[in-house]
Amino acid sequence: MALKKLSKEKVGEALAELSKFRLIAPAKSDDVVVFKQISDPAEAYLEYGNSTVPPKKFAFPQTETLFRFVTGSPDLTAKNVEEEGTTVIFGLRPCDARAMAIVDKLFSWDFDDPYYLKRRELTTLVGMACVEPPSVNCFCTSLGGSPFGTEGLDLLLTDMGDYYLVEALTDKGEKLEETLSSQLEDAPADDEKKAKDMAAASEGKIRRSINTEGIPEKLPDLWENGLWKKVSAACLGCGICTFLCPTCHCFDIQDEVEESGEGRRCRMWDSCMFEEYTVHASGHNPRPTRKERTRNRINHKYSYYPAHFDVIACVGCGRCINLCPVNIDILEILDQVVDA
Amino acid sequence: MVDVNKLREKAREVISREDVRELIGYRPGTYGFRARPAFVMGPDDTGELIFTPACVNNLASYIVLEEKLPVKRGEEPDLRKVAVMVKGCDSRALVQQMEEKAYDRDRILVLGIPCRGVVDMAKVQAKYPDVLEMGEIALEGDKFVLSFNGTKEEVPREELVADKCLRCRYPTPLVYDELLDEEVERFADDDFADVAELEKRAADDKWAYWEEKFSRCIRCYSCRNVCPMCYCEDCVLDRLQPQWMRRSVDISENTAYHISRAYHLAGRCIQCGECQRVCPVDIPLMELNRKFYKDVEDLYDYEPGTNVENPPLLSTFKVEDKEDFIM
Amino acid sequence: MAENKDFEPNIVAFLCNWCSYAGADLAGTSRITYPSNVRVIRVMCSGRVNPLFVMNALQQGADGVLISGCHPGDCHYMHGNYYARRRFNLMRNFLEYLGVEPERVRMSWVSASEGAKWKEVIEEVSEGIKKVGPMDQFKRRQLNW
Numbered sequence: 001m002a003l004k005k006l007s008k009e010k011v012g013e014a015l016a017e018l019s020k021f022r023l024i025a026p027a028k029s030d031d032v033v034v035f036k037q038i039s040d041p042a043e044a045y046l047e048y049g050n051s052t053v054p055p056k057k058f059a060f061p062q063t064e065t066l067f068r069f070v071t072g073s074p075d076l077t078a079k080n081v082e083e084e085g086t087t088v089i090f091g092l093r094p095c096d097a098r099a100m101a102i103v104d105k106l107f108s109w110d111f112d113d114p115y116y117l118k119r120r121e122l123t124t125l126v127g128m129a130c131v132e133p134p135s136v137n138c139f140c141t142s143l144g145g146s147p148f149g150t151e152g153l154d155l156l157l158t159d160m161g162d163y164y165l166v167e168a169l170t171d172k173g174e175k176l177e178e179t180l181s182s183q184l185e186d187a188p189a190d191d192e193k194k195a196k197d198m199a200a201a202s203e204g205k206i207r208r209s210i211n212t213e214g215i216p217e218k219l220p221d222l223w224e225n226g227l228w229k230k231v232s233a234a235c236l237g238c239g240i241c242t243f244l245c246p247t248c249h250c251f252d253i254q255d256e257v258e259e260s261g262e263g264r265r266c267r268m269w270d271s272c273m274f275e276e277y278t279v280h281a282s283g284h285n286p287r288p289t290r291k292e293r294t295r296n297r298i299n300h301k302y303s304y305y306p307a308h309f310d311v312i313a314c315v316g317c318g319r320c321i322n323l324c325p326v327n328i329d330i331l332e333i334l335d336q337v338v339d340a
Numbered sequence: 341m342v343d344v345n346k347l348r349e350k351a352r353e354v355i356s357r358e359d360v361r362e363l364i365g366y367r368p369g370t371y372g373f374r375a376r377p378a379f380v381m382g383p384d385d386t387g388e389l390i391f392t393p394a395c396v397n398n399l400a401s402y403i404v405l406e407e408k409l410p411v412k413r414g415e416e417p418d419l420r421k422v423a424v425m426v427k428g429c430d431s432r433a434l435v436q437q438m439e440e441k442a443y444d445r446d447r448i449l450v451l452g453i454p455c456r457g458v459v460d461m462a463k464v465q466a467k468y469p470d471v472l473e474m475g476e477i478a479l480e481g482d483k484f485v486l487s488f489n490g491t492k493e494e495v496p497r498e499e500l501v502a503d504k505c506l507r508c509r510y511p512t513p514l515v516y517d518e519l520l521d522e523e524v525e526r527f528a529d530d531d532f533a534d535v536a537e538l539e540k541r542a543a544d545d546k547w548a549y550w551e552e553k554f555s556r557c558i559r560c561y562s563c564r565n566v567c568p569m570c571y572c573e574d575c576v577l578d579r580l581q582p583q584w585m586r587r588s589v590d591i592s593e594n595t596a597y598h599i600s601r602a603y604h605l606a607g608r609c610i611q612c613g614e615c616q617r618v619c620p621v622d623i624p625l626m627e628l629n630r631k632f633y634k635d636v637e638d639l640y641d642y643e644p645g646t647n648v649e650n651p652p653l654l655s656t657f658k659v660e661d662k663e664d665f666i667m
Numbered sequence: 668m669a670e671n672k673d674f675e676p677n678i679v680a681f682l683c684n685w686c687s688y689a690g691a692d693l694a695g696t697s698r699i700t701y702p703s704n705v706r707v708i709r710v711m712c713s714g715r716v717n718p719l720f721v722m723n724a725l726q727q728g729a730d731g732v733l734i735s736g737c738h739p740g741d742c743h744y745m746h747g748n749y750y751a752r753r754r755f756n757l758m759r760n761f762l763e764y765l766g767v768e769p770e771r772v773r774m775s776w777v778s779a780s781e782g783a784k785w786k787e788v789i790e791e792v793s794e795g796i797k798k799v800g801p802m803d804q805f806k807r808r809q810l811n812w
Contacts, residue, residue, distance in 0.1 A: 029556050032622050052620055053558060062558065063588040136371060136472040207472050208371075234377040236405065238562030240620050256586055258807075259727065268587050271560070276578050289407045325566055325618035326397060327369040327376035539764060547766025547804050576719070584719050592726055595805040599722050599761070606757050631764045635757055657749035659739065665756060667775035667788050 003187040004166040004177060006157070011164070014183040015041035015090065018176075021124075022087040024058050026051055035089070046091050049134030050317065054246035055092045059100055059120055060107075062243075063268045066115065066253070071261040081118040088176065091128040091157070094149035095140045095315040099246030100125070101152030105309040106249055124172045127153040129195075130202055137318030139208040139331065145315050147206070148199035158195050165191050210334045212302070212312060219303035222340050223295075231333045232294035234326040239271035241320035241328070242297065247313040250277075272296050298333055341478065342391045342453055342521045350451065350520060351386040354423050360449060361420035364402050366395040373464050373475045373486065377402065391425065391520070393458045393484060394477045396502065398612045399424050400433035404442060404571035422448055427455040428524070429504065431513035432610035432645030433568035438515075439648050440608075442571060452516030454524040457497065457505035459484065461617070464500055504613040504626070507531075514646060530611075532634040534627060554594040556621040559587070563615035563625055564601060569608045576600065602628040607636045607653025610645035676730035676796040678705045678789075681716045683748070686737035686778045693782035701786040702793040705733070712736065713774075714747025718758045721772060726807050731771040731796040735788070738776040748776070767804055770795035 006014060015023065015038075025044040027036050033048045035055040067078045104120060107113040130138075130147035140146060150156055154173035158165040165187055168174045177184060222228075242248040252270035257263035270277055273294075278287045287293050305313035314330070321329050347365075355363045367378035367388040375394040380386055403424060411417045426434060431452060438445055456479055464477070468486070475488030483494045484501075498506075507530035512523045538546065561577065564570045576584055577597070585600065586593045602625075609629040616626045636642050639662055642653050682688040688709050694701060710716055713736025721732045734755055736748040755774050763769045773795070775788045 029552060030622060032556060034556060034621070063590065136470060230379075233379040234402075236401070236562065236565040236618075238565040238618070239558075239560035240562050240618075243558050243560045244620060252587065254587055256588060266588060268589065274561075288409055321371075323620045325562055325614075327374045329370040332370050535764075543763075543766045543768050543799075545766070546764065550765050551804075584723060590808070592805045592807045595765070596722055596726055599765070600719060603718055603758065603761065606761075628761075628764075631761060632757060635760050639756060640753070654750070654753055657746060657753055659749070661749065661752055662756065663739070663752055665759060665769075665774065666752070667773060667791060 003191055004168075004184040005160070005163045005187040005191070006166050006180070006184055007163040010183045011044075011046070012041040014180050015044055017180060017183065018088050018090065022085050023090060024055065024087060025090040026092075035092070044090070046128065050093050050096075050319075052319075052323070053244060054096050054099065054317070054319070055089050056096070056099065056103070056246050056249075058087060058089055059123060060103070060116060060249060060251075060269075063266055064115060065264045065266045068262070068264045071257060071263060079115065081115055082122070084119065084122065087119070087123040088126060089123060090126045092125060093130060093134070093317070094127050094147065094151070094153065094156075095138075095145050095317040096246045097125050097127050097152035098140075098145050098149055099152075099315045099317070102247050102305075102309070102311055102313055102315070103249050104152075105311070106305075109308070124154045124176050125152060126155045126157060126173075126176070129156055129158040129199070131159050131198060133202060133206050135318050135322055137208055137321040137331075138206050138316060139210060139318060140316035141203055141206050142209045142212060143312055143314055143316045146199065147202040148195070158198065160191065160194070165195055167195075208318070208331055210331050211338070212334075215334060215337055216303045216306040216312070218337060218340075219299050222337060225340055227333075227336045227340055228291045228295045231328065231336065232289075232291045235273070235290040235294055235328060236326060237273055237275060237290050237293065238325070239269075239273055240323050240325065241330075242271040242273055243269055244319045244323055246315060246317055246319075247301070272300065294328075294333075298330070298337070302334070302337075341480075344390055347391055347520055348386045348389050350518065351380060351389050351423075352383045354449060354451065354518075355380050355386065356383050359420050360423050361418055363423040363425075363451075364399045365389045365425045365451075366391055366397070366399075368474055369394075371474070372468070372471045373459070373477050373488070374461065391453055392477050393479045393501075394461070394464075395427075396458045396461055396617060398426075398430045398433060398566075398568055398614045400426060400430045400437065400568040400612075401566055401614070403434070403448060404437060404568060405565075419447075421446070423451060424448060425451045425453055425520075426513050426516070427453050427458070428510040428513050429455075429508065429610065429612045430568075431515050432510060433612060435515050435648055436569060436608055436610050436645035437571070439645070439650055440652055445648075450513065450516045450518075452513030452519045454512040454519065454521050455505075456511060456524055456527070457501045457508070459500045460502040467495070467500070502613065502617075504611060510646075515648070532630060535630050535634050538627065539631075550595070550598075551591060553623045554598055555591050557589070557594045557598070557623060558621060559589050559594065559597060560620065562618045562620070563623075566614045566618045567605070568612065568614070569605055569610070570601075576604075598623075598625075598628060601625075602632060605629055606632040607640075607642060608644050609633055674797060674801060676704050676793060676801070677728060678731045678733060678792060678796065679724040679729040680705050680707050680733040680735060680789075681710050681713070681720065682707055682777075683713045683715075683736040683743075684709055684711050685743040686741060687713075687735035687775070687785070689779035690735075690777040690781045690785045693779065694785045695782075697782050699782055699786045701789045704793050704796075705789055712742065712744050712747035713751040714742075714744065714749075716751060716755075718754060721755075721758060725767070725771070725802055726805060728802075728806060730800075730802040731773070731792060733773045733775065733788070733792050735775045735777050738778055741778065765804075767802075768799040770799050771802060 107116040251267045301313045363380040369376045742748045
């Protein structure tokens with residue numbers, strides 16, 4: 001496929017063109033970078049490292065209505081995801097796109113989740129390669145990703161200084177290129193090689209790593225190991241590491257009913273680090289302490305998920321390390337798993 | 341500055357005591373300038389302990405965060421003391437917990453650390469985003485000295501110090517069994533200028549300000565969990581019957597959450613600033629807590645966490661309390 | 668917020684069983700007319716009113732909330748109203764700090780013999796809320812339903 005370029009002066013124009021879809025882009029809320037729906041191209045903030053909250057919420061919303069009802073009436077109105085329309089997520093990082101590709105496997109496993117899959121079908125992912133790794137705690141290369149990775153993406157942009165190099169990766173990506181045909185130009189011939197060199201340079205700057213070989217097989221044997229007590233001692237039991245993880249996908253389903261009798265059934269993010277996540281109606285909790293919950297988090301990512309789907313449910317974005325209030329470091333835990 | 345050898349020696353002595361089960365202190369983190377909580381179970385674990393301006397965590401939270409599983413038949417509960425290292429601000433959390441009769445004084449052994457200020461790790465991270473190998477921070481006079489990768493850099497104290505330390509009223513712990521360093525005189529005071537500034541704005545302005553912040557909230561509840569004063573066994577947030585705050589995330593429920601979180605800390609918040617520190621989306625939670633703190637001080641002349649003998653603010657009253665707002 | 672002439676506010680009033688509820692009842696039996704915007708919820712004591720009630724009422728569609736109890740010294744349970752006084756002084760200030768107009772959360776002392784005062788209180792509360800308009804800061808919105 002021929003590479004294209006998008007000059008930085010035309011980014012605003014391109015975003016304006018894309019805002020005929022539901023356009024999601026990184027933007028600033030005070031000093032925090034968040035992905036949100038934008039209507040004005042000036043809102044987009046593309047010179048960012050990575051967003052605090054991953055863009056997964058636009059495939060798997062934190063709160064999603066499944067259907068509406070009126071108490072006493074047998075009629076239900078299911079939510080029609082198509083009403084949301086075509087969505088373009090512009091400028092997400094390759095790790096977050098790869099995470100969506102990983103989570104897709106879960107939502108199309110033994111049951112095809114109509115809400116999630118429909119939304120994914122309607123979404124085009126426009127990635128932004130990491131010319132510099134966004135944080136010291138990035139370790140995507142240890143998990144088969146790359147700062148220039150393309151898995152899950154439809155289109156990849158690379159910042160070449162004055163312009164973005166545009167590479168279409170899928171049919172959806174090509175379609176989007178067509179939409180932007182008046183903003184795109186042909187890229188210089190040597191850019192493909194230049195981008196490859198940049199990718200290698202960026203990969204070389206990733207400083208943290210873990211050799212994951214053997215970890216999925218080893219974890220079940222460490223069930224009763226003393227390391228879990230140690231690594232979880234400082235854990236507060238908050239939801240930062242899971243809510244901000246691009247691959248975490250646990251949810252709870254609750255009904256919300258108004259006084260009028262109108263109600264909705266919705267699903268919302270849940271976290272295995274919360275105490276009430278596993279509490280039974282009897283009051284019994286099979287994961288009574290933070291030790292069991294931490295063990296579950298690591299096992300789910302590095303053992304159960306690969307057992308079902310042949311891929312580790314971690315993309316090495318480093319958010320859980322960067323944002324943990326008590327510096328619980330997944331790489332340190334994995335090192336201890338390897339050494340145990 | 342606390343001499344680290346003295347600190348470890350003292351910790352060794354304390355954890356060797358028969359009536360002490362566990363010692364909670366600080367140890368170096370896993371990258372950059374971080375420090376993290378350390379849980380010392382025996383004298384051999386004391387070698388890693390430190391105290392530096394990177395030791396931002398309020399360890400008083402762990403006293404009430406402890407998970408008490410049912411004691412097995414035939415076993416006795418372990419009633420030995422938990423030793424905990426606290427800075428001035430953290431010690432007030434212990435005082436407030438004891439004021440509320442969360443536990444008895446003789447269940448804890450307090451190692452007080454007089455403190456001239458800790459860093460704001462977010463500011464350090466922003467200034468030195470590329471430091472991965474363990475670095476060290478020390479406070480020398482009015483400068484932080486940061487050593488990393490074989491180099492040393494001096495940074496003025498005001499540039500990296502946590503905001504709460506600039507208005508710290510109690511640098512020396514208010515409760516302790518042992519003090520690990522010389523007492524520090526009060527070096528700052530709090531005028532609540534930030535709260536007063538916000539109070540003056542028009543209602544629409546205020547709401548626009550908070551709406552932006554609350555709409556970012558992802559309800560990870562880290563602000564609740566890290567708080568040394570949030571220790572209800574049955575939290576109103578987790579309850580389903582009645583469900584005061586729905587789990588759905590929108591501006592209404594988020595606002596409800598932040599109102600109830602802040603209100604539950606009215607007359608209880610001791611200004612350790614942990615909630616704001618841990619918030620991943622930078623909601624200025626202390627501005628909420630400080631509003632209550634200021635009002636409580638102005639209206640009822642009450643300062644939480646300063647005297648174990650005080651009755652909790654909202655479980656008491658004075659006949660002459662102000663009522664100019666009542667019709 | 669712009670004033671709307673046709674706006675009729677929803678006001679939720681938490682009245683203590685012993686004084687304010689009886690006061691409102693007296694207003695009724697004495698045929699005193701007062702604005703009909705108020706929905707009364709009887710509680711045993713103003714000290715029973717949890718600040719969460721106020722917040723929840725505002726979420727569910729109330730434009731304003733009134734808490735009313737016995738005059739200081741007259742509480743059927745000795746001190747319930749004193750506790751309530753502290754609680755709602757702080758609550759009111761705090762909501763104002765967030766940008767919720769202070770007119771929306773009011774407190775009054777109305778005794779069993781003060782039917783006329785009840786009328787005045789309701790008139791004042793109702794006027795105040797009419798002035799600031801509908802509560803739309805954090806009412807549960809039906810947007811994403």
